[in-house]
Amino acid sequence: MQTQPTRHPHSATLASESPASRVLAVTFAALLGVFVLGGVGFSHISAVHNATHDVRHANAFPCH
Amino acid sequence: MSLFRTILFVAALAAIGTGALTSVLHMFGTVPLILKAETFEGGEAEAPASAAQTPAAQTPAAHEHAPGTAAHDHGDGEEWAPADGFERNGLTVVFTILTAFGFGLLLVAVSELKGGLADWREGILWGLAGFAVFTLAPGLGLPPELPAMPAADLAARQVWWIGTAAATAGGLALLVFGRTPVLAVLGVVLIVAPHLIGAPQPDSHESPIPESLHHSFVVASIVTSFVFWVLLGGLSGWLRPRIAAQQAGHPAAQPA
Secondary structure (H helix, E strand, O other), rough: OOOOOOOOOOOOHHHHOOOHHHHHHHHHHHHHHHHHHHHHOOOOHHHHHHHHHHHHHHHOOOOO | OOHHHHHHHHHHHHHHHHHHHHHHHHOOOOHHHHHHOOOOOOOOHHHHHHHHHHHHHHHOOOOOOOOOHHHHHHOOOOOOOOOOOHHHHHHHHHHHHHHHHHHHHHHHHHHOOOOOOOOOHHHHHHHHHHHHHHHHHHHHHOOOOOOOOOOHHHHHHHHHHHHHHHHHHHHHHHHOOOOOOHHHHHHHHHHHHHHHHHOOOOOOOOOEEEEEHHHHHHHHHHHHHHHHHHHHHHHHHHHHHHHHHHOOOOOOOOOO
């Protein structure tokens, strides 16, 4: 979990991160979430559709 | 960077717990109903539904799934599909965890804008918001549906689903965090608007699927989703202060 504890000595606490870097972190994390959900729930690629078929139906993502 | 890693770890760990537990619920709840519905696919009973879909299928826009059942001949089509049994169910577990990871990233990231989740109870509140945004709101117009059921054009339904989730999220944020009555009214308008526009509907709702089977599926899907969101929010809220403290380099001195 804490892979490189000493590599970012300047970011000793989360609160000390600059607002800009916090916004960047939140944006990238949210974009990654959208990307993952796009693949699982929305991709039109046939093999992806078939692999995720039951999950799409079970979670009420639009399917077919 | 450490905030990004915090969000990543919280979402990933919460997703593993949430996905593992809810995929077990799906195995006993929704998946058997999906398999049962597939026995109605491709039969003669489906002919009226296919005929009803034809006008929609004539539009050139993305109708690769418009013939509906063609993509669902699991195993015997040209396209790859998982083998029934272990492979298919294993993928359901994996993708349920990935679904939880995607939603978890959104939940934890957005909650950081309000200072980050403080404890598991705050996490559950955010989880309930996620349930409203991603299950209740889209489900009003597009209820959970089974294979072999008639449906409108896929791309149109995806656009409505995403638009409804986004509008509901924005509306809830205005209701909860807006500081004036005007913003609250705007929030209500945003939440109601997608339902005034209306979800894309098939030309005919005639379906080979028995009504009772569909009803059972809707209940199983929405109840499982409720558990999913409470778990995802609660676990995220429990993990967030602990992992943030680790990332910040001092051991947890956290509220319970």
